[in-house]
Amino acid sequence: MRLKHLVLGTALAFLSAQASIAAPIASGFDSGSLGACDDCFSNAHALGFSANFFGTTYSDIYISNNGYLTFGSGQGDYTPDGLGAAYAGLPIIAAFFGDVDTRGAGSALATFGTGTYAGRAAFGATWDGVGYYDSATDKLNNFQIVLTDRSDTGAGNFDIYLNYAQIQWETGNADDGQGGLGGFSASAGFNAGTGGQPGTFFEIPGSRTPGSFVDGGTAPLINATNNGTPGQFLFTVRNGVVAPAVPEPATWAMMIAGFGLVGGAMRRRPRVNVSFAA
Numbered sequence: 001m002r003l004k005h006l007v008l009g010t011a012l013a014f015l016s017a018q019a020s021i022a023a024p025i026a027s028g029f030d031s032g033s034l035g036a037c038d039d040c041f042s043n044a045h046a047l048g049f050s051a052n053f054f055g056t057t058y059s060d061i062y063i064s065n066n067g068y069l070t071f072g073s074g075q076g077d078y079t080p081d082g083l084g085a086a087y088a089g090l091p092i093i094a095a096f097f098g099d100v101d102t103r104g105a106g107s108a109l110a111t112f113g114t115g116t117y118a119g120r121a122a123f124g125a126t127w128d129g130v131g132y133y134d135s136a137t138d139k140l141n142n143f144q145i146v147l148t149d150r151s152d153t154g155a156g157n158f159d160i161y162l163n164y165a166q167i168q169w170e171t172g173n174a175d176d177g178q179g180g181l182g183g184f185s186a187s188a189g190f191n192a193g194t195g196g197q198p199g200t201f202f203e204i205p206g207s208r209t210p211g212s213f214v215d216g217g218t219a220p221l222i223n224a225t226n227n228g229t230p231g232q233f234l235f236t237v238r239n240g241v242v243a244p245a246v247p248e249p250a251t252w253a254m255m256i257a258g259f260g261l262v263g264g265a266m267r268r269r270p271r272v273n274v275s276f277a278a
Contacts, residue, residue: 024163024222024231025144029124031113038101038133040065041074047123048114049149052156052240053091054192054200061147063112063125065102067186068094069145071193078133079175080187083203085196092193095145095162096213096221098186099172100127104135117161121149132180133172139180142166143221153238160235160242162188162204164221167214185210188221190235190242202242204233 034040044060051058053071062074071091078099081087102109108129115122124146131137142165150157170185171177177185187207192200206212206219213221227234236243 024229025126025128025142025165026115026117026124026146026163028115029113029122029126029144029146030111033109033111034063034065034102035109036103036107037065038103038135039076039078039099041070041076042112043074045112045123046114047147048121049123049151049158050156051147051158051237053237054194054242055240056091057156061123063110065110066100067096067098067127067143068092069125069147078172079184080208082208083187083189083191083201085201087191087193087196087201089191090193091191093145093147093160093190094188095143095164096127096141096167096186096188098141098170099133099175100130100141101133101135101172102130104131104137106137107131107135107140117146117148118159120159123147129166132169132177133174136169136173136180139168140166141169150236150238156240158237160190160233160237162233162235164224164231167221170210170212170214170217181214182210184208186213188213188233199241202235 032045034042042063044062046060058071062070064070064075066076066078073090075090077089080097083094110125110127110130112125115124117124124144126144128142129140131140144163146161148159150159169180171180171183176183185208187203189203189207190201194200211217212219215222222231225232
């Protein structure tokens with residue numbers, strides 16, 4: 001049994017001046033894949049550039065099947081306890097921290113690789129039509145994380161793009177969800193992995209609020225944005241500090257709705273994280 005904690009992410013008022021990308025999901029970034037799996041994560045993969053994330057500079061990254069990237073080591077956590085002050089995992093960037101399961105027939109695999117994005121060297125990971133636990137594929141999600149080199153603005157600087165094209169499920173069926181909905185629903189954002197020090201974490205409004213992120217929900221990710229491009233969030237990382245941009249007006253309602261979520265206890269059968277060398 002694990003106690004779920006409601007932690008509100010820090011909403012910083014900072015407007016990004018970076019250009020948006022029109023297409024939510026970029027092609028490519030598929031030279032590697034995790035294979036059909038549940039709760040698996042990759043070995044270290046080279047970014048192709050240096051990334052200073054809250055004072056530590058990294059040259060590689062780990063891909064989790066469950067919708068996020070981590071620095072320093074791999075992580076297979078599947079229940080979105082939140083990316084706020086109570087988060088106790090590794091440094092993380094999450095597009096859709098949820099219980100992704102790609103073992104079902106009809107689910108795509110999580111892919112990753114280097115390429116070019118916004119005219120810059122980039123590393124991307126894509127979940128293009130992935131199912132949820134336990135091997136369910138009646139609903140599929142399509143989202144992506146792209147990190148781009150911004151060393152032109154300073155050593156270790158980079159940008160984070162979170163891209164969304166389709167979100168049909170929000171919860172694995174072992175996280176108190178039914179048919180991919182309800183229960184302990186997904187979160188998105190980032191955390192330095194430092195125990196919630198002020199300014200080191202952020203959750204997109206609607207995180208962990210059932211019925212928010214899914215298409216047609218109260219705060220659908222395919223419509224949300226902080227840079228004017230529906231289905232895209234852009235965060236700039238300068239001198240190791242991540243700057244969340246000001247939400248679009250419609251997303252303030254999403255944030256308020258998220259404040260009402262109450263955490264609770266849940267049971268779940270244990271599963272073993274599996275690391276793939278891909």
